Amino acid sequence: MEFQSVLALFWLIAGGVSFYFSIGNARVWTSIAVGFFLILLGEIIPGAMPFLPGLDNAYVLAMGHIIGTISILVMSHGFQEYYVFTRTLDFEGSKRFVYLSVLGVIAASLVFLLINPTPTEEVRKVIRIVENTNWVFLSLINIDLIRKIYLNVKDTPISNGFIAFMVVFACIFLWKGSQLYIDVFNLEMIKDTFPLRYEISFWCKNIGNVLASITVGGTFLYLGKLLR
């Protein structure tokens, strides 16, 4: 319970900082910051605060995983936009469009859940595997993409912020990769047979989670300082 509370605190800070950052900065940062903010909404509140009311609801839990998936997709899209900007120096769109699009996708996902049978635990596990698969592979892709962005903006004031993002995605990879490993091999059910693997995966997941929350909050604070 204590660990969950600390985790929740870290993610609240990280989510708050990233959302605030999305408001006060250039449009291209909106997708990235909103993506990180969605981690707080979709993943951490159900996971870090199991004591909140209504969190045993199958739809709330399923939506948590779906929002988590939307989160990595939105921020990956944001980094792609940033990369395109560093190559072409062109960018377009508006912040409002980003916010509305994200809300629209979340609403459409909710409708999709509601018109289908109640997501059982087995269904939710499948959704979670889909979510974590996205996180794992897109984290790796994003690390490479951010490396390329860093090379393009190496001598600008913001450049070191992208190194911080690489660290963030390394932590997320550790966190989500461990969770995916546990789910794919159903290690929780067979932890007595493979205690070491389970223990390593479990602690990697938790440490990765904490480090991710700290690095996300720290990175956005650092970016805020660089862009002052």
Next chain:
Amino acid sequence: MILLPRGNPVKENIDPGKVDLAGALGKMRQGKFTGYLRFDFPDGTGVFIYQEGRLISALYQSERENLIAYDGIARTFAESLAGSGVLNIYRLSTDLAYSIHALLHGEMLHKGQDLQLIDIKSLLVRMREDKSNGCLRIYSPEHIALIFYRNGNPLGFFHDGSTEIETTADSSMSVAREPGAKVDVLVTRGNIETSLADLMETADVAGLWDNALTERRRQREERESTTSRTLEMKESERRQKALALFQRSAQAHLGKLGVSLVEKEFEKMKLNGGQLNEALLSGFYGNLSKAAKLVAGPSKIELMLDEMKKGFKGLSK
């Protein structure tokens, strides 16, 4: 410098560049004008002589050239249109008009004869006996005098400094007494009245005038084009300097991405040889600031833009 008697002034101190000379010459013809038009230019003098509406003589003389007839007309037209010319029109008697023709175009019977070696009185007697038509030009290093003859009789006397034809020889003959004085004797032979063609009949004066106008227009266009090219080159140089200044500033504050942003926004202004002004630059600064927000904070951007604005003001001075 051509010395001619002024006669009776018809028009003086006209700018020939502002007159339709072909039309004016036509009017002279219609009005049966007798006299001459004198064009004074910085580098030469043009003289058109009329006798009862017939353009009997045209001359353009400068230090290097002595053009007559059509060439003289064409050149006088061209010089008139070039500006800085003065046109004076004087009416003369028919006889004097012929004499002026003789002065300008006549046969040189004696040239540069030293008056101390020649008996001027005998010369005048011989002119009368021979019933000569023409002109005696008597000149010393300081003065010049003209004596016009018609059928051996003096028509009038004229010397530099006088404004009218004089009827007495006193002033003119006083030149002959000056040390180093010389005389030129210019005569016209045969029946001059019938031998002189009307240049306006044989020449397409309107065509010559049109040619001069066309040439003048071409020269002006060429000059304008050259001026415009020079201005364009200066503006292009200013643009290049401004771009280099902005690039340096962007490199210092935003790195090479900043340089690329400057180049892109500069290109977006689509100057196409146009002038780089504050209004255009205001848009440029705005767009650059917007793009720069992706890689730098407002304080850094502000600093960079201030540097650019100050630098550009320095370029404009």
